[in-house]
Amino acid sequence: MKLLVVEDDKTTADFIARSFSDEGHSVDCLASGREALAQASASAYDVLVIDRMLPDLDGLSLLRALRAAHVETPAIFLTSLGGVDDRIEGLKAGGDDYLVKPFAFGELSARVSALGRRPPLREAETTLHAGDLEMDLIRRRVIRAGKEIDLLPREFSLLEHLLRNKGRVQTRTMLLEAVWDIHFDPQTNVVETHISRLRAKVDKPFERELITTVRGAGYRIAE
The missing domain is CATH 3.40.50.2300 (Response regulator)
Incomplete structure (x- = not known):
């Protein structure tokens, strides 16, 4: 060993x-x-x-x-x-x-x-990627096209969850449970508000949109 x-x-x-x-x-x-x-x-x-x-x-x-x-x-x-x-x-x-x-x-x-002797675990991920966006989980940094993006802690957690489920639709309920640890619908627009803020930082300054809305389903980050 x-x-x-x-x-x-x-x-x-x-x-x-x-x-x-x-x-x-x-x-x-x-x-x-x-x-x-x-x-x-x-x-x-x-x-x-x-x-x-x-x-x-x-x-x-x-x-x-x-x-x-x-x-x-x-x-x-x-x-x-x-x-x-x-x-x-x-x-x-x-x-x-x-x-x-x-x-x-x-x-x-x-x-x-x-x-x-425990069953081997898959190699731990320390960076997550989507297109030209990279998230460093150790240094808590997000970089896109060479430019560092300043995210608040909740925005970082939201982006991390989307990246870990890259290409898969994440419903509002899934995001509430994973990012806010809320297991009921609080009837607020907290998810929508944070997605909007995240897009303003991660997508708006760049040519290609990574975070997309799947109408009637939820949100997804591109492969």
């Missing part, structure tokens, strides 16, 4: 890396949460081993950011924070397992192997 160990204590990191290497695994080690975010987003790993207390970006924030970017690589927290609330917090942040220091390497190895 290919593992990423995110641990700022060099002695611990070296021990983990050496022990997994002796078992035949490929191991990368990083001490920075921000570096790990970039590395885990750009490279495919089988399992992540993450300390919670890291410089510049703590382990919880690191994993939350990865999950928000749809990086679903199995992750185990390896940390000295062992309270019940700490464990719950780690699992809710997107962790798949939680092991408290001090630890036995045999147990860590067994837990990592169990995570590695």
